[in-house]
Amino acid sequence: MITFEQVTKRYGDQTVAVDGLDLTIASGELTVLVGPSGCGKTTTLRMINRLEPASAGRIAIDDRAIDSLDAMTLRRGIGYVMQHSGLFPHRSVFDNIATVPRLLGWKKPAVQERVHRLIETVGLSPSLATRYPHQLSGGQQQRVGVARALAADPPILLMDEPFAAVDPIVRRRLQDELLDLQARLQKTIVFVTHDIDEAIRLGDRIAIFAVGGRLAQFDTPRNLLAAPADDFVADFLGRDRELKRLALLDVRQAPRMHAPPLVDNDRAVPEAKESTVHDWVVVHDNAGRLLGWRHRGASALQPFTDTVSPTTALDRVLAAALRSPIGVVPVVDDDGCLDGLIGPAELRKALA
Ligand SMILES: Nc1ncnc2c1ncn2[C@@H]1O[C@H](COP(=O)(O)OP(=O)(O)O)[C@@H](O)[C@H]1O
Ligand SMILES: [Mg+2]
Structure with missing residues (x-):
């Protein structure tokens, strides 16, 4: 469980990126942070692994304030996937995925086994292990990014617009694979997107942010679509809100x-x-x-x-x-x- 209590982030130039956030992210669920560009999604995500310090308020993981842990210990339990995979360009697929296990001093056979297992888990062909990132398609790069984030089997996975740069057909496949992966692994996933359809497809719960870093509503996709809290949320869900609700129900x-x-x-x-x-x-x-x-x-x-x-x-x-x-x-x-x-x-x- 990740909890935000009255968390505010003010950048040096006084931009308020996140404003008095109260949010509880349940363990084993896929929680989506969604909202227009600049509403503080990335900042919220990066405060969880302390890539950005909060200006005020308290963030805790399983009731332990993240400030009470040293950054290395904290990040060992958190995988991070970025929009442009963030892979090391001069390292092979194998070496990219092996990064964290090697940092943790795993023995060679354990690293080998883990990397090959992960390549399979994320649906890549084993023959890609020796390739370099620039020799992969966008979708393959994102899969390697996910594999690398999962390498040390962290309970928490942070994903910042991981599928935004791939074409719609590949994106759909990656979404399906993530849902499949999550059904097997039950990680606590915090997933950032600006795409409401992606949020509805993936999220167990969705936090909708408004510009200014204000949390506008936090609920399951069904509840959001059935009862948007205000005009901003209704607008963000779209004029075809009823069609989206129908898609979540069956005969x-x-x-x-x-x-x-x-x-x-x-x-x-x-x-x-x-x-x-x-x-x-x-x-x-x-x-x-x-x-x-x-x-x-x-x-x-x-x-x-x-x-x-x-x-x-x-x-x-x-x-x-x-x-x-x-x-x-x-x-x-x-x-x-x-x-x-x-x-x-x-x-x-x-x-x-
Ligand atoms: N390092 C920074 N310094 C100053 N302002 C920043 C910095 N990073 C982000 N911001 C500002 O904070 C706000 C939220 O940014 P961000 O969290 O990246 O939003 P999102 O991910 O929702 O697009 C924006 O107004 C952005 O310009
Ligand atoms: Mg962002």
């Missing part, structure tokens, strides 16, 4: 259409019994398996282009509903049985 959290016009194909259903509210019916067989839909009174069955499962995210359900000629999407469970219909009205209820 299990949405109701099904009430009294859907369903027809069992194997039974003769009189026209009068069919829905008069909708001009279509959804057809299933007598085992409950989806067959398609047809216009009321017509006999020609049409297939659905999209069906969704109980674990489909609701933003994808919305897209499927917009594509559907009848405006609703059938939910098909793992046994292939029809589990109701979802349309825009049900999505609205899921957000309510």
Whole structure:
């Protein structure tokens, strides 16, 4: 657990970079610091490993004030990943990753084993070990940066815009890999970004900072999107806030259409019994398996282009509903049985 109590950082020219910060970062969680450029994210991060001293207030790790530790001891427990990997250009990948274990005086075989294990952990090919940083792609460099930060197995990992300089496709892959890594390693990660989408994808909790180093809101992505504290936060989350909320929910959290016009194909259903509210019916067989839909009174069955499962995210359900000629999407469970219909009205209820 990392705690900030009334922490302020004033630089020499009187710029207030962080203003009276109270924040508790839980162990084993990925906490994202997000906000516009210049709002004090990097400063906050660098105060944790004392690369910047705080001007006022108290920072503690597991209730021990960081000032009570010597800087070497403190930093041994903290890995640090920067935007431009910060790799040593004249050292090979292997030597970069081996930096901290060697500083700590590990024996050669232990260093070897650790470096090779980490190269695998971050998804790099072992053949890259002898390359130099300039012979790597941006994504590969960032992976080496993460491996180097993890080398001494620190409980805390600080990451300052680590994926900002790579293209969107590689960034997405690196994000997935980080989530995967975190599921296995359960580090206390403090991750800085200015990209709200990245924050929502990665964060267990998100701290939104405003210019002037003020913490505007600190909560889970779901809670932030459901209830932004003020106009600044709402604005920062974006006008598509509802779509972002849908992306964090799945079909299990949405109701099904009430009294859907369903027809069992194997039974003769009189026209009068069919829905008069909708001009279509959804057809299933007598085992409950989806067959398609047809216009009321017509006999020609049409297939659905999209069906969704109980674990489909609701933003994808919305897209499927917009594509559907009848405006609703059938939910098909793992046994292939029809589990109701979802349309825009049900999505609205899921957000309510
Ligand atoms: N070494 C420094 N000296 C003076 N001002 C600084 C220094 N580093 C950062 N600042 C200022 O402090 C504020 C916060 O900077 P920073 O923490 O880097 O923000 P962010 O990472 O959110 O972009 C900015 O106004 C920046 O110009
Ligand atoms: Mg920064």
